[in-house]
Amino acid sequence: MPREVGAPAKLRDVAHHAGVSMGTVSHVLNHPDKVSERTRERVLASISELGFVRDANASSLAAGRSRSIGLVVIDLANSMFVDVALGAQNVARNARRNLLLAGSQDDFTLQGENVDFFDEARVAGLLLAPLQDSAAQIRKVRSRGCPVVLINYDADSADVCSVIVDNEQAGYLAANHLMEQGCRRIMFVSGDDDSLQPVQHRRAGVRRALRERGTDVRFEEVRMPDLTERSGAEVGRRVAARGPGTRPDGVIGVTDTLAAGFIEGMVGSGIDVPNDIAVMGCDHNTAAASTPVTLTTIAMRGQRLGEEAMTLLLDEISGGGEHHLHQRIVVEPELIARGSTSRALSPSA
Incomplete structure (x- = not known):
């Protein structure tokens, strides 16, 4: 079926324009190593010419989880948590992941709403930096297949990873x-x-x-x-x-x-x-x-906290949770x- 004039380009439009299957276009977007350079260039040229923009929400639903990572911190006004976000983002980018950030303004209820929002957005995993016990929020998202790593909070639990400053x-x-x-x-x-x-x-x-x-x-x-x-x-x-x-x-x-x-x-x-x-x-x-x-x-040492936490989370995501060994990493503070x-x-x- 030809595309309507003015309608946004869809995956099938790119496939038709490039003369390849929809599966090939999907590989170019998600697994470019599986496609020859010549085919990849042809598909990318069609994407550019048609102005195709991937529907991240649809991709998330199809795959079960997106390639994005959620980070919920209790207070973005505190520069420590900005440093945490920078550290986490550096590691995420190297893994070709996106970092989504939410601040809870020292409000525990808002923290729960942020956690729920990221879970509904089907993030691949969640980094959570609370100030108080958040076990109920963690159990809820983990029960739906979303791994969680705690930052700067010692959960005193063997079934969740944590990176804390002493x-x-x-x-x-x-x-x-x-x-x-x-x-x-x-x-x-x-x-x-x-x-x-x-x-x-x-x-x-x-x-x-x-x-x-x-x-x-x-x-x-x-x-x-x-x-x-x-x-x-x-x-x-x-x-x-x-x-x-x-x-x-x-x-x-x-x-x-x-x-x-x-x-x-x-x-x-x-x-x-x-x-x-x-x-x-x-x-x-x-x-x-x-x-x-x-x-x-x-x-x-917030940046170190963010780097360590993201590394643990990516390891848990890649291992599917089955072979992942939960760890508790302690970072020493400095005068x-x-x-x-x-x-x-x-x-x-």
Whole structure:
């Protein structure tokens, strides 16, 4: 049947124009190594002349799953997750896969909707970077044949791959760094939602470092309703209003946004950072607000997380899940010392 004038070209139109079968056109699009160079060039010329665009949705339905990979992160405003996406995309491109990205704006319900959307789009696999237990969402998509790899969340399960940064070590490095700068009154500013695993683990790392130090370090924790710069600034103003002898001399924000807000509140109240109070963040979020002094933080190595996670997912996809060995890869964080903790203090004995 001839194509109607103005109608989009279909696969059969390309086959007719190139004088080949529809199966040959499909091979050119999906398995070019199976077609001779001369035939491939003829088909590609017909595709170009007819303006043919492949219907990815139809291809997905026919094949069961598409060649696309979904990535759902909890917060695209955090540059760590942008780094995760870059790392995942680099590996996906080398495997001739497409990466589709969705951010959940710190909303667990929206995260579930994003997961469902990608599953309905028949992605070949899903990378999921949550902050809290997402087992029910994972079970649902895996039951329909979509493999899942977790990023920056330790599921404590042997039936799913995960690539995590050692968040406890991040807290440990932060507390030790402040003590090495001579700080002996340390405050940890965090959130009050105990379901957020990275926050739990960073808190545990801070406490472990303090236990190892002994009894000459005072510790206090302030929990805020959220992890925003506004909350950090509020704590900063509260601390500035206290007497000099009752203030901490070192502060760890569980996120860079909290730490940046804290510095804003302190400096606005006339407190010198770092000489009066040293301040550091804990997730190397370059999207956090700029501060009067550069912010010491802990690099979470997001690009490495994305690369490792995508490699695991592609292995599970290619193995059909039957021969795939689930793995748990741990990436070590790294201290980045900057101006907000550089002080002329020597550690006390």
